[in-house]
Amino acid sequence: MSVQDIFNAINEFRDTEIVNLVQAEVDAGTDISEILDNGLIGAMDEVGKKFGEGLLFVPEMLMAAQTMKAGLEVIRPLLADSDTKPRGTVIIGTVKGDLHDIGKNLVAMMLEGAGFTIIDLGVDVEPQAFFDAAKENSAELVAMSALLTTTMPAMEEAVKLIKDAGLPTKMVIGGAPVTQAYADKISADGYSADAPGAVELARSLIPGD
Helix, strand or coil: CCHHHHHHHHHCCCHHHHHHHHHHHHHCCCCHHHHHHHHHHHHHHHHHHHHHCCCCCHHHHHHHHHHHHHHHHHHHHHHCCCCCCCCCEEEEEEECCCCCCHHHHHHHHHHHHCCCEEEECCCCECHHHHHHHHHHCCCCEEEEECCCHHHCHHHHHHHHHHHHCCCCCEEEEECCCCCHHHHHHCCCCEEECCHHHHHHHHHHHCCCC
16 A cells, blocks of 8 residues: 555546545555645646646546545545645636536546635626635635636626725636636636646646745
8 A cells, every 4th residue: 555556546537445545544644745745636637637648538537536536535634633734725616607517526626636725606606706705715716617608707797806806816717618818808817728727727826835
């Protein structure tokens, strides 16, 4: 048993084994940050790299993310007691009028796997709800998804609410019809075309210690 076994299990989508593998490392006294950084986060970084190279597709990324999430649940209670600090808080949701959530869920799981605290507002989220959650949780980042062009204006409204209030929260957007040009137009802080890119974007906007 080793942290490498955890890494391999995620990349091989072995969700039925991951819990036992992580628990075995915890029981062996392996540092929680070692399990998190080199096992869970390292594995999802590799998944993102393979996706970028065309070696994996969205269904495989979802399987890997779900495997990672199962492993993360084992150490979640221990993270609060360790010196491992969350990288930052991300509010995520699909905007008002849109009920699509596969892409949003994948981004949320991959961001959580990368060490961020995730507050998922779900789908059909009002611009005001993004604002309220960002303010209440002192969130470093708000990530919004849309799959319908008709719902994209809700992104602009949410960005305006947060910017006008002077909150330091960064705003990022994504989804099939969304582009970098649209992000620039509405003064969002970033755009990503896929989940691995969203992780890299979040890391660039919320640098670690």
